[in-house]
Amino acid sequence: MNTAKNEKKIAELLHKNCKLSLEQLATMTEMTVDEVAAAIDALEASKTILGYGAIVNWDKIQGSETVTAYIEIQVAPQRNRGFDRLAERIYQYPEVKSLNLMSGHYDFGVIVEAANIQEIAMFVSERLAPMESVLDTSTHFVLKRYKSDGVIYDTKTEDDREVISL
Amino acid sequence: MSFNPQNFLNTTVKNIPPSGIRRFFDIAAEMDDVISLGVGEPDFVTPWHIRDEGVYSLEKGHTHYTPNKGLLELRREISNYMKRRFNLTYDAMTQTIVTVGGSEGIDLFLRTVIEPGDEVLIPEPSFVCYRPITELCGGTPVPILTTAEHNFKLTAEDLEKAITPKTKVLVLPYPNNPTGGIMTQEDLNKIAEVIRKHNIMILSDEIYAELTYGRKHISIAQLDGMYERTVVISGFSKTYAMTGWRLGFACGHPDIISQMTKVHQYAIMSAPTVAQYAAIEALRRGDDDIEVMRNEYDDRRKIIVSGFNAMGLDCFEPEGAFYAFPSIKSTGLSSNDFCEKLLYDMKVAVIPGTAFGACGEGHVRCSYAYSLESINAALERIEAFVKKVK
Numbered sequence: 333m334n335t336a337k338n339e340k341k342i343a344e345l346l347h348k349n350c351k352l353s354l355e356q357l358a359t360m361t362e363m364t365v366d367e368v369a370a371a372i373d374a375l376e377a378s379k380t381i382l383g384y385g386a387i388v389n390w391d392k393i394q395g396s397e398t399v400t401a402y403i404e405i406q407v408a409p410q411r412n413r414g415f416d417r418l419a420e421r422i423y424q425y426p427e428v429k430s431l432n433l434m435s436g437h438y439d440f441g442v443i444v445e446a447a448n449i450q451e452i453a454m455f456v457s458e459r460l461a462p463m464e465s466v467l468d469t470s471t472h473f474v475l476k477r478y479k480s481d482g483v484i485y486d487t488k489t490e491d492d493r494e495v496i497s498l
Numbered sequence: 499m500s501f502n503p504q505n506f507l508n509t510t511v512k513n514i515p516p517s518g519i520r521r522f523f524d525i526a527a528e529m530d531d532v533i534s535l536g537v538g539e540p541d542f543v544t545p546w547h548i549r550d551e552g553v554y555s556l557e558k559g560h561t562h563y564t565p566n567k568g569l570l571e572l573r574r575e576i577s578n579y580m581k582r583r584f585n586l587t588y589d590a591m592t593q594t595i596v597t598v599g600g601s602e603g604i605d606l607f608l609r610t611v612i613e614p615g616d617e618v619l620i621p622e623p624s625f626v627c628y629r630p631i632t633e634l635c636g637g638t639p640v641p642i643l644t645t646a647e648h649n650f651k652l653t654a655e656d657l658e659k660a661i662t663p664k665t666k667v668l669v670l671p672y673p674n675n676p677t678g679g680i681m682t683q684e685d686l687n688k689i690a691e692v693i694r695k696h697n698i699m700i701l702s703d704e705i706y707a708e709l710t711y712g713r714k715h716i717s718i719a720q721l722d723g724m725y726e727r728t729v730v731i732s733g734f735s736k737t738y739a740m741t742g743w744r745l746g747f748a749c750g751h752p753d754i755i756s757q758m759t760k761v762h763q764y765a766i767m768s769a770p771t772v773a774q775y776a777a778i779e780a781l782r783r784g785d786d787d788i789e790v791m792r793n794e795y796d797d798r799r800k801i802i803v804s805g806f807n808a809m810g811l812d813c814f815e816p817e818g819a820f821y822a823f824p825s826i827k828s829t830g831l832s833s834n835d836f837c838e839k840l841l842y843d844m845k846v847a848v849i850p851g852t853a854f855g856a857c858g859e860g861h862v863r864c865s866y867a868y869s870l871e872s873i874n875a876a877l878e879r880i881e882a883f884v885k886k887v888k
Contacts, residue, residue, distance in 0.1 A: 345797070349870070356870075359804045360797045495526045495847055496519060496536035498626050498675075498854075 335371070338363060342371050343380060350384040387483050398445045400429075400474040401452045404438035405460065406467040415439060418465055427455050438470070449473065514630045518853040522837060526847045533876045534847040535864040538675060540739040540820070542794075545787045548738060548780045555775035562771065566763040567755075568596025568747070569774050575781035576747050584707070584717050586730070592752040595759055596769045596777075600705040600733035600746035605631050606758040607701050607729050607748065608667070612637040616666040621652045622855030623823075624671040625703070638664070643857040646814050646825060650679030654688035661692070667699050670718055673706035676854045676863035677823040678799075678816020683716045690721045700728040705746070706819040708737040708788050711796045713817070726751050729758075734773075736819075737788055738780045743773035795820050798866040798873055805877040806864075809884050820867045823851065827860045829887050837862060839887070844879040 341361050345352055354372075358365045375381040390396045405422075409415050415433050422442060423431045430443040442460075446452045452471070461469050477485055504512075517523075526532055543549075567573065570590065577590040588594055597603040604627055612618060614636030620628045622641045629639040642660050644650045657668070670689075672681045681689070693700065700718055707715040719728040733746025748758060780787075799816065806813035806824040813824035826836045833850035840846050851858025866873055 352870075356801060359800045362800070491541065493537045493539060493541070494523075495532060495534045496523045496849065497538045498517070498519070498849070 338367075339371055339375055339380070342368065343375060346372075346381065346384070387481050389477070389485055391477075398447060399449050399452055400477075401444050401456075402472045402474070403440075403442040403444055403456060403460065404434075404470040404472075405440040405442060406438045406469075407440065407465045408467055409439075410465060418463070421463065422460065425455070425459060427452075438468075510633055510636075514633060517626070519849060522841070522847075522850070525838075526841055529841070529845060532841070532845045532847050533872055533879065535866070535868060535873070535876050536847040536849050537865050537867060538821075539741040539867065540736060540791065541867045541869065542739040542791055544738060544740050544743070544776070545780075545784065547783060548740070548776050548787075551779035552743075552772045552776035555772050560771050560775055564596075564768045564771050564774055566768050567594070567759055568769055569771075569778070572596055572774050572778050572781075573747075575778050576749070579781045580730075580749060584715070584720065586717060586719055586725075586749070588749040589752070593755055594747060594749050595755050595762060596774060597733075597746045597748055597762065598766055598769050599735060599744045600703065600731045601627055602762070602766065602769075603729075603731040603733070603746050603748035603758075604628065604701065604703060606761050607731070607750075607754070608632055608635050608637070609761050610754065610758045611667060611699060613666075615664060617662060617664040619657070619660050619665060619668045619698075620855075621669065621671060621674075623650070623674075623676055623851055623858035623861075624669070624854055625675045626854060628669045628671070628701075637666070640665070641855060641857075643855075644677070644679070645857070646812075646823075646861070649814055650674060650677035650823070651681055651685050652689060654692050657689060657692050661696050661698070665696065665698050667701055668693070670700055670702045672702075672704075673710055673715065673818025675706065675819050676821050676849065676851065676858065677861075678819050678821045679814075680710055680713075680715070680818040681718075682713065683721075686716060686718050686721055690718060690724050693727070694723055698727070700724065701731065702728050703731045705731065705733050706736050707732060709792055709795060709820060710818045711792070711799060715818070729754055734777050734780055738777075738784050739787075739791065740773070740776070740780065743770065743776060745769055745773040745777050795866065798868070798870055801870065802864060802866045802873055802877065805873075805881075809877070809881040810888070811880075811884065820865055822864045822866060823858075823861050824864065825860055826862055829884060831887060833859055833862055840880065840883050843886070844883045846876050846879045846883070848880075 354365045354368050357368045390398055407418055410417055427444050427446055428442055429445050432441045434441045444452055456471055573590040573594040576594050577588050580586045580588050608631045612635035616637045617640045618632040618637050619640050619642055621644050632639040640660055642656050702718050719725045719730055729748055729750035731748050734740040802822045803813050810828055811824040813822050816822055833852045837848055837850045849863040851861030
């Protein structure tokens with residue numbers, strides 16, 4: 333396998349399960365442990381792999397319940413700066429978990445998380461809406477999560493196959 | 499007069515031994531916290547777009563019989579699929595039949611061609627149905643033993659030795675359950691050379707054809723002079739994770755398929771209608787699903803094979819299906835004892851190789867149609883067990 337193909341395979345495996353050990357990755361990619369470690373270092377150095385984290389259903393952890401909102405923002409792009417300057421000002425806020433420039437009726441799609449509805453309302457009214465170039469915002473609160481990052485929250489986990497079959 | 503059911507039973511049926519793993523299965527089923535590597539079916543649920551099509555067909559009220567051979571729309575898709583994936587040309591109308599799983603296709607074919615006294619060559623270890631069905635037809639099963647030394651392939655020499663004037667059919671069960679062995683084009687060329695010298699038919703059970711790793715499956719029907727004398731058995735269970743839908747198909751010479759259709763018509767009528775509609779969707783838009791599942795199996799395959807070799811259980815590299823077939827000879831235990839002790843001591847269920855033919859002695863079948871977590875947990879327990887018994 334060439335380097336690009338190896339890096340792609342390692343990135344795919346870690347994206348699915350970042351708990352895989354170097355040994356397991358080496359077995360799956362038919363590389364040595366050292367080669368895998370070097371490839372991961374390279375992926376991290378090039379900011380291809382940006383971080384590692386678990387997908388958590390926070391509703392199941394007492395005291396960790398959060399409120400999530402999707403906020404659509406319409407803006408007027410700035411001369412010579414396009415959307416990037418404004419995006420930078422928005423994504424710096426720790427409440428902003430994701431930010432995308434969108435096609436269609438609005439420009440930015442923002443996912444914001446906070447402890448309660450009031451905090452999100454304050455964030456929108458005091459931080460986002462008053463920003464220069466922001467023309468309009470529309471806030472949608474998440475009522476229930478069904479699937480996130482490709483993982484179904486309430487998926488069946490029991491194996492209903494027979495214990496043994498030929 | 500008192501009724502004794504024993505007096506009414508067909509002698510051949512009575513003489514068929516019960517499944518070798520029945521007792522083992524009963525023990526495992528009663529135990530809690532068993533980690534099983536004993537299942538012969540995918541862990542994946544059928545991809546949603548295929549399930550959805552099944553649901554949709556119910557909503558539309560498709561609840562009646564289909565034509566005996568199956569929906570023509572499905573047979574056309576089977577014909578397209580065999581051309582697209584294996585470069586085999588079968589006329590949808592006359593050369594395909596939809597069956598209740600690949601198993602029914604095997605049963606239909608053997609019942610259609612085997613007469614008392616005919617010999618059926620069965621490479622072993624292999625799936626368990628060829629022998630009893632042959633016996634039910636009055637035929638004589640003739641096992642051909644394959645070995646780890648030859649990667650459990652059927653060799654031309656062994657085939658030649660087994661052929662007699664009574665030989666009518668060679669079963670070719672590759673990619674193989676339980677060994678994971680495959681036959682490459684080179685291997686098949688040698689088999690075809692032998693077949694050309696003798697007038698026998700081939701039952702090519704290709705139910706695992708889509709699950710090969712590193713190289714594409716070759717059907718013997720693709721080889722010169724083999725097409726007409728081969729009936730290919732395949733299905734949806736392993737390819738699209740559709741075991742519970744019970745749907746397979748057979749492709750072959752029109753004269754054979756038409757006679758198989760008669761048997762099917764009187765025994766089964768037609769395969770389940772909902773499954774047939776779902777299968778059309780699978781064949782039309784399911785090629786990517788095959789790729790995703792195969793890649794996942796391949797990752798697990800490498801982990802399980804390397805795990806067995808690391809703990810001192812020699813495991814040849816299986817290139818097909820989703821089974822590893824490690825040798826447990828170094829433990830000094832028989833296959834049965836190994837499996838039973840492993841189950842009692844460590845609560846891990848694997849299948850004795852002898853369940854698939856006497857020459858499976860010294861091996862156990864371990865499926866990797868399980869999550870990586872389950873495979874790793876099972877490997878840990880097996881390693882502890884091996885250390886203890888060695």
